[in-house]
Amino acid sequence: MMARLTTWLDERTGFQQVWQAIFLRKIPKVNWFYTLGSATLFVAMNQMITGILLTLYYVPTPDHAYDSVQYITFQLPAGWYIRGLHHWGASAMVVLVVLHMLRVILYGAYKFPREVTWATGVILLLVTIGFGFTGYLLPWDQKAYWATTVGTRIAGAVPFVGDWILRILRGGNDLSAVTLARFFGVHVWVLPSVLLLLMGIHLFLVIRNGISAVPTRKD
Amino acid sequence: MAKESKMNREGFLKGAIVSIVTLIGAALGLPALPYLAGPALQKSGDQEWIRLGPTSKVELGQPTLFKFKVKTQSGWIVDEQELSAYVLSNDGREFVALSNVCTHLGCRVRWIDDEKTFFCPCHNAVFDKDGKVAAGPPPRPLDKFEIKVQDNTLYIKGG
Ligand code: HEM
Ligand code: FES
Numbered sequence: 001m002m003a004r005l006t007t008w009l010d011e012r013t014g015f016q017q018v019w020q021a022i023f024l025r026k027i028p029k030v031n032w033f034y035t036l037g038s039a040t041l042f043v044a045m046n047q048m049i050t051g052i053l054l055t056l057y058y059v060p061t062p063d064h065a066y067d068s069v070q071y072i073t074f075q076l077p078a079g080w081y082i083r084g085l086h087h088w089g090a091s092a093m094v095v096l097v098v099l100h101m102l103r104v105i106l107y108g109a110y111k112f113p114r115e116v117t118w119a120t121g122v123i124l125l126l127v128t129i130g131f132g133f134t135g136y137l138l139p140w141d142q143k144a145y146w147a148t149t150v151g152t153r154i155a156g157a158v159p160f161v162g163d164w165i166l167r168i169l170r171g172g173n174d175l176s177a178v179t180l181a182r183f184f185g186v187h188v189w190v191l192p193s194v195l196l197l198l199m200g201i202h203l204f205l206v207i208r209n210g211i212s213a214v215p216t217r218k219d
Numbered sequence: 220m221a222k223e224s225k226m227n228r229e230g231f232l233k234g235a236i237v238s239i240v241t242l243i244g245a246a247l248g249l250p251a252l253p254y255l256a257g258p259a260l261q262k263s264g265d266q267e268w269i270r271l272g273p274t275s276k277v278e279l280g281q282p283t284l285f286k287f288k289v290k291t292q293s294g295w296i297v298d299e300q301e302l303s304a305y306v307l308s309n310d311g312r313e314f315v316a317l318s319n320v321c322t323h324l325g326c327r328v329r330w331i332d333d334e335k336t337f338f339c340p341c342h343n344a345v346f347d348k349d350g351k352v353a354a355g356p357p358p359r360p361l362d363k364f365e366i367k368v369q370d371n372t373l374y375i376k377g378g
Contacts, residue, residue: 046247049247049251050247053251053254053255056255057294057295059295064295064296067295067296068294068295070295071294071295075257075295076254076257076258077250077253077254077257078250078251078253078254078257079254079257081250081254082250082251082254085247
């Protein structure tokens with residue numbers, strides 16, 4: 001029964017070929033450092049699920065942001081847990097992306113034919129940092145407020161265009177309702193779209209090009 | 220492959236992966252359920268006695284309007300609402316507190332002294348002094364609050 005259903009579906013979708021390409025592909029003999037990319041992918045999925053759950057209660061306006069976060073943390077059943085996963089996952093993701101990149105650098109895995117994989121990876125690193133920067137403001141407590149005040153001021157230190165960048169980031173001269181709304185929009189719409197697109201390309205290329213072997217003395 | 224053992228390497232790995240994925244799925248999925256249903260399951264907490272005012276304010280045989288404030292919490296928003304109740308007493312000892320919310324669609328009723336009835340302007344409902352429907356569409360009498368007197372002060376609960 002099950003086998004017949006599988007054949008029926010496969011005839012019409014070819015899903016087994018896709019499954020094989022992803023999970024049953026040939027790889028060189030590798031070590032545990034090669035799992036860092038998958039670990040990052042796993043944390044990214046965790047961030048998406050918990051992030052979506054948080055948006056069901058979070059409200060990105062100055063008069064409700066803080067209270068809605070307190071509500072999630074202290075009133076909702078398992079709210080502290082969902083928020084905690086998202087909070088600590090954010091830090092874990094930055095650490096994992098950096099470690100993953102180090103392994104790629106140290107093994108020379110960025111070389112031909114994997115330059116594009118590398119390039120998408122660089123943008124993924126920036127996107128991950130962007131997630132952290134925009135997400136940090138959302139609880140709208142003192143720490144968030146002042147961290148973003150300082151963070152945007154650092155961006156403002158860029159020569160010539162700095163002041164302009166600072167005003168774009170804040171949506172005005174100071175941190176305000178506009179800043180909170182745009183940080184939220186970037187955090188839940190812009191960056192996730194970019195992340196999904198780039199992860200798709202990144203992983204497609206990893207599979208298409210196959211992964212590099214551990215370099216030997218001869219390399 | 221080790222023939223003697225029942226489980227080969229591939230079978231073991233498959234089992235391990237399935238177990239780990241299930242475990243992670245449960246760790247995320249199970250807490251998500253109460254998290255989502257939480258606000259729907261919340262009981263509307265124990266109500267407290269609300270102080271209305273001195274019993275001396277009530278004119279005997281005539282519904283007297285008292286205004287009071289209640290705090291309502293919806294999610295993270297705490298609101299203060301001003302509500303009203305008509306308090307009626309015939310002997311100064313037994314008190315009845317009627318809600319001024321029409322039992323039809325929720326407009327505010329008001330006491331018309333000339334007619335000795337409550338009138339709802341929305342669909343012309345009429346209630347008598349005790350809150351019973353005298354005319355119009357309301358399906359039931361005006362709601363009553365629980366009421367108590369303590370040190371010559373009126374307190375109500377419910378609504
Ligand atoms: C959201 C972040 C990222 C995710 C989810 C991700 C995911 C992955 C996965 C699953 C692999 C398979 C092999 C492995 O794990 O080593 C991989 C390979 C690779 N990644 Fe990433 N990655 C991310 C960020 C980056 C960054 C920041 C860089 C470098 C700037 C990068 C460069 C590469 C390269 C060059 C490969 C090919 C390695 C090889 O063929 O041996 N990735 N990535
Ligand atoms: S709401 Fe009072 S009569 Fe309809």
